[in-house]
Amino acid sequence: MQIEVVTLFPEMVRGALAHGVVGRAIERGLARVGTEDVRAHTSDPHRTVDDRPYGGGPGMVLKPEPLLAAIRAAHARLPAGSPRICLSAQGEVFDQASAHELAGLPGLLLVAGRYEGIDERAIELGMDRELSIGDYVLSGGEIPALAVIDAVVRLLPGVLGDERSSIEESFAEGLLDWPHYTRPEVFEGRAVPQVLLSGNHAAVRRWRLGQSVARTWSRRPDLLALHGLAAEASGLLNEYLAARAGGGRKVEGESHEQDRSGNREEPHDPRGSGFQAG
Ligand code: 4GX
Numbered sequence: 001m002q003i004e005v006v007t008l009f010p011e012m013v014r015g016a017l018a019h020g021v022v023g024r025a026i027e028r029g030l031a032r033v034g035t036e037d038v039r040a041h042t043s044d045p046h047r048t049v050d051d052r053p054y055g056g057g058p059g060m061v062l063k064p065e066p067l068l069a070a071i072r073a074a075h076a077r078l079p080a081g082s083p084r085i086c087l088s089a090q091g092e093v094f095d096q097a098s099a100h101e102l103a104g105l106p107g108l109l110l111v112a113g114r115y116e117g118i119d120e121r122a123i124e125l126g127m128d129r130e131l132s133i134g135d136y137v138l139s140g141g142e143i144p145a146l147a148v149i150d151a152v153v154r155l156l157p158g159v160l161g162d163e164r165s166s167i168e169e170s171f172a173e174g175l176l177d178w179p180h181y182t183r184p185e186v187f188e189g190r191a192v193p194q195v196l197l198s199g200n201h202a203a204v205r206r207w208r209l210g211q212s213v214a215r216t217w218s219r220r221p222d223l224l225a226l227h228g229l230a231a232e233a234s235g236l237l238n239e240y241l242a243a244r245a246g247g248g249r250k251v252e253g254e255s256h257e258q259d260r261s262g263n264r265e266e267p268h269d270p271r272g273s274g275f276q277a278g
Contacts, residue, residue, distance in 0.1 A: 059116030082107030091130030112141030174227035
């Protein structure tokens, strides 16, 4: 896959891509990432890329001419069928399903803006879609572009080896991860769960799935509503909920204290609407 990033900070983008899984994928030729510097498309002595907003107010706006010129130069290097994507808080929220979708394309053009915004005409003329990496405000689109590149590149064929099959294609897809342990067997008085030392692979698999389901139910019930549960996971959730109702003990992830909304009430049971087992 070929990716181009239009940015005012090409060094920032290139630097971040030199490490880890993505860095290795690029070295091995599984992905290619180029950058296009917006400032290279200015012609005035000050190399101006921003200007004051019409209508007044604080902050600056990215000028349309150099941005569109940079987008066109970078797009010309990409295979046909490569969408031009602007990273912005106004975009559709990028998730794992979007990552899979983008990983199936021949190329991507990512536009990382700066300032209070981009002139709307450059968005209309130069972008095919807008993606947001989440509901918070950043100072530029480079980190969102890097997040998209990381999530997409690790899905490309050959990029991940063993690590892949465990999460991406596994029984726990769409759920939060289960807890992980490595040596030593006891650390600061805390022992590794016995089942993981048992050598019983079926029991380990069930324990992990049960942990994933219980954590997802207590921390991110929205994900259960979104994906639903396969039959085995649904059975394990019922066991967990029954054990919880019966014993009244506090088990990991059992209370909803970690509910990210800050809501201290019992979360809505996602099986109530739209949720389907099977
Ligand atoms: N997920 N930002 C982009 C500049 C900007 C403003 C308007 C285009 C239109 C963000 C996010 C994000 C801050 C990146 C503003 N560019 N991007 N930047 N959250 O907050 O993607």
